[in-house]
Amino acid sequence: MKPLLYALTILLLMLAGCAPKPFPPVAVAVSERAIDYTKEVRPILDRRCVVCHSCYNAPCQLKLSAYEGLERGASKTAVYDSERLTAVHPTRLFVDADSAEQWHEDYGFFSVTASSASGRFNDSTLISLLEAKRRLPHMAGEYRPENDELTCPKDHDELEEYLDEYPDRGMPYGFPPLTTAEYTTLSQWIQQGARGPGSEEQAATERPVRPDTALLEAWERFLNLPDAKHALTARYLYEHLYLAHIRFGTPEGTFYELVRSKTAAPAPVEIIPTLRSYDDPGKAPFYYRFRRITSTLVHKTHMVFTLDEHQLTKVIRSFIDTPWLETPHVMGYGAKASANPFVTYAQIPASVRYGFLLDNSEYIVRTFIRGPVCKGQVALNVINDHFWVMFLDPKYDLSLQYPNLLRFNEKELSVPDERGSDFPAYRFFSDRYIERAVDYYKARADFYSLIYTDGLGYDAIWKGTEADDAPLLTVYRHFDSASVHKGVLGDLPKTLWVIDYPLFERIYYALVAGFDVFGNVGHQTNVRRYMDRLRVEGESNYIDFMPVDVRGKLFDAWNKNLNILVEEKLFYRPARMPSAIVYQTDDPKREFIEHLVDHELPATTGIGFDALNYFRAGEAHPGLPEHYRTREDYIQAFRAVEKPGTAFIRTVNGQQSNLAYVRVRMPEGEEDIVFSVIINRWHDNVAFLFDEQSQLDPSKDQANFIFDFVGSYPNMLLELDVDEAPAFFDMLQHYEDTPEYRRRFFHFGITRDNPRFWEAYDWFQKRFEAMHPIDAGLFDLNRYYYLSLPHGAAAAGE
Incomplete structure (x- = not known):
């Protein structure tokens, strides 16, 4: 038998060797x-x-x-x-x-x-x-x-x-x-x-389009003027705009990036490939140039900044016409000094620098949120899922009124990025920069208490003046991505921030200008932990406007379940100055923001509360409407189903589906309705690098519905006919995690493997581009988790 088995084995091996490869050419x-x-x-x-x-x-x-x-x-x-x-x-x-x-x-x-x-x-x-x-x-x-x-x-x-x-x-x-x-x-x-x-075709795509050329050339002339004042101004602008997709106000939809080149116009651009925007470009002369963007625009990196005549006039008036604190002189590119804008740009009045950031607050904050640092759950769990941002008015920012506050604290205002991209292993969890930030926080608090003996009131919040000003911003976190929007979207969030100039600049240089996605784990961990400290500073600045007796309680409510070690790093000390506001209710957090939005903001900004998602104190959630004929009917339906902690919100959140786009197909001749569904998860705190799950409280999760597109990474697409709206909203309001309700939900959803997926995606993409012809780009589908029926649905007969 052995010879026969041996022969059969040889035959099988020979047949296997002759078998065609499973994936031939x-x-x-x-x-x-x-x-x-x-x-x-x-x-x-x-x-x-x-x-x-x-x-x-x-x-x-x-x-x-x-x-x-x-x-x-x-x-x-x-x-x-x-x-x-x-x-x-x-x-x-x-x-x-x-x-x-x-x-x-x-x-x-x-x-x-x-x-x-x-x-x-x-x-x-x-x-x-x-x-x-x-x-x-x-x-x-x-x-x-x-x-x-x-x-x-x-x-x-x-x-x-x-x-x-x-x-x-x-x-x-x-x-x-x-x-x-x-x-x-x-x-x-x-x-x-x-x-x-x-x-020839490639060259044509790289050339600036004719309507842009005059302004482009005017800006290049301005940025490359040789005197020290223009040179340092250009350097500041470049370090804050190097991620921008720049347009010159013309309607052609052509965008450019600001780069440093070895060559001057009209020669082709030869980019100087420094790692960071503030790195030394070398000893040879260099020139600021605009290079046309030829890649397909994707929304997650498409951050538009307009350089028109109005912007040029403002920059000249603020940076050039304003007297500087010192005789303008050229600054070197030392590694540590370049990473610290309070050193590099000390000769430019802080009021000028802060004015530029405020004038372009939406863009600057967007670079925090959509820049390369903000990818992944560990990077983003330093912020809450939903919060509002406002800014300290320049007239009340003591770093502008007393420049020595910045000079005396240059070291305390340094950021981890000054050490480069390779933190040594023994400093992977270094507290050096956190401790420095805490020292500055204490010094700042003492100084503000000394100067503002009566506290700060509504006048201390910057309110903007022009239509495109963004004195209030909404930030949404979508698990492992995030988005920023002008105005106050959603219901009253758990936390609110007030950002002053030193905080604004540090966040930018830590998360954007200095952050290296190619850096080691030490670099990235230190930036992440440092951002914890900056977040607390922004939240503390808001709490300083509250009555003295509620400040500590409010901070504790925003940061529950901290251990002693984390409490030390997040150090909070209620400000000793009083509040300049006499509050009329026992909910000062709400009262402050409602008075600010209702009575303080100029109409030119166009900012008001979200009629769809914002609930005033004591306002109850309505019932579902009897019919769905008007926009108001849908608003009532949304307000009926967004109650925190519902089973639908908890179930969707558990599937990492934090962002969905919904299309309601209307009768022929009427435009289809589109809206975003944003799920905001409640965190008891966001102070821990890992184990985020243990800090969640699903009973407080909340949904927001926005008649627009929010975010860049949809997790889910849903479609329904208008006559299905009653069933859709009834399903959301009464959702239970049962096979029947899952079947009803999946009737509306477009799964990844649905044969109609690309047709549905194309519709949403086209609608987005029609609604936002300047700011739109391709949505990213890397986070489209919605694949198939969960929880053994197939076995349940669905």
């Missing part, structure tokens, strides 16, 4: 004409691929928002790595390398379009993954939003191994496959060599 239909990248390929990539493959969080660093990103290819190195012990070299597209060859040779990127097959066959990574999705369009396993190294095969051998283990992970990952026409276009283009735009 893909056969591609021959095209008799050249496929055009710009007209045919790029629109497909934009609609179906860029929605996940853009920015730093693109899986495998594969950025498909520009041909240069596709040509660069993929990498096994993740940008966001919470365990990285040593900083890595940055890999910023258009900045850190000049060609695909350099990306491949110096940075380890590899092609996703190259094929080792020949003839009509192709085994490139891109086409193989697209074909795998067509073979198996539905995911058999659980959708995982965080991709690991297995999703980055560098060649066909690794790809075969990957798809053998995960055959349902073709692209688009977790979504329906491309249509036959889309797939054919891409596969034929790849087979033809994946050629991009021609040199």
Whole structure:
């Protein structure tokens, strides 16, 4: 028997060796004409691929928002790595390398379009993954939003191994496959060599458009004037605008970025690739230039800033025409000094700097919220899910009235970023900068108590003057992303902030100008922990307006369940100065903000309470309307179902679905209604780096409904016909976590694997662009968690 078994074994091995590979090269239909990248390929990539493959969080660093990103290819190195012990070299597209060859040779990127097959066959990574999705369009396993190294095969051998283990992970990952026409276009283009735009076509896309050129040139002249006053002004503007998508007030929808270049106009831009905006550009002369943005716009990074004639006039009047505190002189680029704006820009009056931040408060705060630091749950659990921000009026900001307050506290106002991107291991959890911030907080409190012996009143809050001023802002956290909006959206939040100049500037330099996504875990941990201290300072500034006897109680209510160690780091001491406000109610937190919004803000700002979500004291939630014919009917319905702690809110929150977009299809001839549903989770505190779950209180979770698009990362899309509105809102109001209610809910939802997903997504995207033609960009689908019926629904017969 042994010889027979041996022979059978050999035969089986031989048959296995001759068996075809599970994922052979893909056969591609021959095209008799050249496929055009710009007209045919790029629109497909934009609609179906860029929605996940853009920015730093693109899986495998594969950025498909520009041909240069596709040509660069993929990498096994993740940008966001919470365990990285040593900083890595940055890999910023258009900045850190000049060609695909350099990306491949110096940075380890590899092609996703190259094929080792020949003839009509192709085994490139891109086409193989697209074909795998067509073979198996539905995911058999659980959708995982965080991709690991297995999703980055560098060649066909690794790809075969990957798809053998995960055959349902073709692209688009977790979504329906491309249509036959889309797939054919891409596969034929790849087979033809994946050629991009021609040199003339590319040059045309990089040139400024004619309506912009006059203002662009005027700004470049201003920014490059050689005298010390203009040079330091330009440096300040650059450090605050380097993330901006700049427009010059023309309606063409063309945007630019402000860069430092080795070349002056009219020569092509040669960018100086410093890691941070305040890093030394080198000894050679450099020039501030505007480089046209050619990548597809994605909303999460599309932060618009307008440089029109009005802005230029304001900058000249405030920075240039205002006398400075010292004879203007050029500042060097020492590492620590450059990271501290209170040192670098001490000669520019703080009132000028703060005025610039206030004039552009919405943009500046947006860089905190949508900049590269704000990705991931650990980075964002330093803030509450919903809070309002206001600003101290310059006339009452003592750092402006007494410049020595900043000079004497330069060290205490330093931020962790001054140590660079590589914190040594023994300082991963250093308290140095937290202790400095606490020392400044004490000094500030003592000084304010000394000067404002009668306390601060409503006059001390900046109220804005122009229509585009944003004296009040709403911040929403959407679990692992966030958004900022002008005005006071939602119901009265748990916490409110008041930001003064020193706090405004420190948050910017800690979270934006100085933060390095490529830095090590020590750098990122210290910035995260330092932000805890700055958050407390902003909240404390608001509490200082409250009656003396409620200040400590309010802080404790906002920061429950702290241990002694954390309490020490979050140090709070009620201000010794009294309140200048005589409160009429026993709810001063509410009374203050209601009086401010109702009676103090100028009408020009257009800010008022949210009629849909804000409830005055004692105001009850209404019942559902009898019919759904008008906008007011829907407002009543929303107000009926947003009561905190309902089962629907708890259930959706548990699925990490904090943000949904809803479309109500109206009768023909009427415009469909669209709104966002934002779930705000209640945190007893946000002071701990880990174990956020233990700080949640689902009974206080709340929903907000906004007749607009909120955020950049929808977790869920829902659709209903207008005649289904009664059933929809009845389901929300009476929701229970049962199979029947889950079935009713999923009737309206568009899951990731729904064949209609792309049709639904395209509608929401198109509507967003119509509503916000300047600020819109592609939504990101990396956080679209809504896959299938939960809790064993299939087994329950749903």
